[in-house]
Amino acid sequence: MKPSTWIYYLREAWQGVRSGGLLSLASALAIVVSLAALAVVMILAVNLQHMTRVVENQLQMVAYLVEDFDRTWQDELMRKVKAIPHVKQATFVTREEGLQRLQDQLGSDSVLLEAAAESGNPLPDAVEVEVDDPRYMGQVAAALGTIESVEEVAYRRDIVNRLTALTDGIRNVGLALVLLLAAASLLTVANTVRLTIYARRREIAIMKLVGATNSFIRWPFLLEGFLFGLVGAGLALAIAWGGYSWLVVRVGEGLPFVPVLSPDAVLLQVAQWLLVGGVLLGVGGSVVSLRRFLRV
């Protein structure tokens, strides 16, 4: 194609955007806002997934050893524990460390702990085990129980079950929401493009009757769709990025224990999807919507 033709395409695309005027503005805004909402929810979903993973990984089980455990067997024992499938990490905790940690956890004002301390350290040595997936805790606990010198395996079965269900639930709801919003954005973009083209159907028909090929007519619309998609997704990202960065700072100050992802990490992921999605939507929407009017 000749450069002059390209100049024509670009001029047309630009005039298409401009002549729409407020219409184009409203369309662009609708696209930006719905993509921004999508971005926000995607960011939240990515974070939720991250958080649940962090929480899951903090789930531990403790194997209390017999009271007269001989610490020379420690290495042998740890080898056996680590050989169990799905065990991610195992730490030996002496009874002294155990008491110290309990004191730290419950705080110094625990009446219960004071009482316990009075009667000497009641704790046995123990092995703390981290499991790679909370679903396998039951299995791992059973395996631990068969190891000699393990007296008792303790883990909060109910909490583990609840947490697994909860994180699954959160993940599903998040995914459903992302899909719903993605569908909404898709429809908004496609619909906007479609209506823009519909408003110019007469023009398209005339062009065809005067000898324009489909591709000649299509290009300006594709460029327009591309611009819409790109600018829409870009602005949406900017909004989401700004909002999220602000949120991360606030969360870092107010809720230091909540494990949020850094903006860069999340947004690179989201940005890819959004930009590629936005552009594909804009261009794809144009192509599909045009087809009907090009049959002249």
Place this chain on the structure above:
Amino acid sequence: MKPSTWIYYLREAWQGVRSGGLLSLASALAIVVSLAALAVVMILAVNLQHMTRVVENQLQMVAYLVEDFDRTWQDELMRKVKAIPHVKQATFVTREEGLQRLQDQLGSDSVLLEAAAESGNPLPDAVEVEVDDPRYMGQVAAALGTIESVEEVAYRRDIVNRLTALTDGIRNVGLALVLLLAAASLLTVANTVRLTIYARRREIAIMKLVGATNSFIRWPFLLEGFLFGLVGAGLALAIAWGGYSWLVVRVGEGLPFVPVLSPDAVLLQVAQWLLVGGVLLGVGGSVVSLRRFLRV
């Protein structure tokens, strides 16, 4: 206006919907999906708010009494406690009940508890206090401390602070998301209506030149907008309702401890907003968009 004119309006509105064909379908879908997304997020927000309130209300503080507390003073004491501002509820817990409850909470496999039990019940009598807003816990604790025969006031200061920050954060993010999605829905509906009218600008101009008043031209579009808004919001609600009911059942099975609201309670709230909003959007969008083309 005569009935025949109304019949004309209705016929026109219906033909407007029908002649749009796929266009109307896509528009309606865009509206439905974006309203559905809004509904879902509204439902989630309402639930989150409910949950954080439940969690907040579960935050208790315990006033441990002196070891030699005379239970004949119990009523007098409780009166004093309840007189403290922001105390919502107060319960006297005897040391026997306290131990029982501790056993229930920690589970029977708690090594620590066994040890404690061996040395006799270490707990004093106590008063459990519920505060109406976690922000006032410090204040209430101080007031409790001044009551005679209160030895020590215990509450998880750090957890309370975190939780307050967290629930505030969740509430804000939820609100922001609802607003963003409301804006997206608004733009989608307004934009759809606007483009539909734009596509028929020539027709509108002709009608005016042949002697139609603005209101004559406006009515079918208003009805069309009304229909779009109503049906869009209705379908969105149906989707949200169905999804939420399903979710509530699943949550009830898998996560009985998560305090979800019953569908009816939530959806009545959401439904009002959505229906009124949808219809206002549809009709309002029509009026505003038409104005420009009626100046002929």
Place this chain on the structure above:
Amino acid sequence: MITLIGVSKVYRPRRVALLDVNVHIGKGEFVFLTGASGAGKSTFLRLLYREQTPTSGQVIVLGQDVARIPMRKVPYLRRQIGVVFQDYKLLSDKTVWDNVAFPLLVTEHPPREIARRVPAVLEQVGLLGYEKNRAGELSGGEQQRVALARSIVLNPAILLADEPTGNLDAGTARIIADLIQDIHRRGSTVVMATHSDWIVNRLRQRVIHLRHGRIVADEYPGRYVHEA
């Protein structure tokens, strides 16, 4: 009925369509508007039903200063004026029936009245049997006749016809010219822009001839003026 006093119309940026036009058309008159392409005939008509307002001067139609009446009264003015637009301006997605019935609907005529009048005017323009066709799929001349049918269905006080026979063969054009004469006889004031010399010469009515926006001839009875 129609009075123009010192009327000029200049389109942006500076295309002069009408220049200092002074003319009076009395009730019941029949006036041909002639002139070369671009002379200002359509502009003249557009000022009368307020599609456009004059750049200067006064346009008085049916006793009202058209440029001064408030927007919301314009529709009621237009209902007294039947217009055959040069480009027809039919609702092309609607049926012939709907197009012709539209002015009756707007003025809230009862359905029975509509069902009576629409076929009557369609018969007059020779389009009985086309009621259910979409206006956009008619032939050029058929569309032109639908436009005429629509313009006369309300028995307007004033009929403005902009080139109403431009797409008609001589035979059909004669029928249409006779029809317009008929409407004139029944009391309507008629202003008809036309390029058809034989219609002008046949009807022998008042002829206003425009050249570059000015009235250069105004005669009764007049003849078609051939330029250059």
Place this chain on the structure above:
Amino acid sequence: MITLIGVSKVYRPRRVALLDVNVHIGKGEFVFLTGASGAGKSTFLRLLYREQTPTSGQVIVLGQDVARIPMRKVPYLRRQIGVVFQDYKLLSDKTVWDNVAFPLLVTEHPPREIARRVPAVLEQVGLLGYEKNRAGELSGGEQQRVALARSIVLNPAILLADEPTGNLDAGTARIIADLIQDIHRRGSTVVMATHSDWIVNRLRQRVIHLRHGRIVADEYPGRYVHEA
């Protein structure tokens, strides 16, 4: 150049626009297409540039069976055929220049060539100075001439003109008729549907007369047939 064999065109539901039309138009011929309103003239032309396909029969234009060529080849056929549409079909939001330049753009003529040819044809139709006006704001006759300018800017092998003088005064119409004759002399095959008896009788070319979709007369040189 153009051959129709047993061509009929029936519009849904059952409006017969053309009925068993057999005709051959050779290279370089000039043919008038006449007939009453609705006789099928526009339909005849529409079949040639494939706006419509025949219900039955074969339409052969420039050696190709028009109904059979694949969709993607249609634009290349249309570029060899200049068409003045009865309703002009201008891009009304674009300028006169853009409208006339459009076929040149589509065929990727260099900008310099476009800058040369557009004013040239605009001058021929008498519209120099209107380049920057939006097509939609021109007078009826001006629009018609823009449509003609666009149809001849590519020097088409075939020129189809559907009522190209319907909105022109006698003087301008004569200029346009002469222009079309000029284009014919330079080698284009011309088919012109018209209601103008004096143009037909002046040019003395072949006249094909349609009545209710049938060819009822085909004479060279022919005269305008007055019906009824």
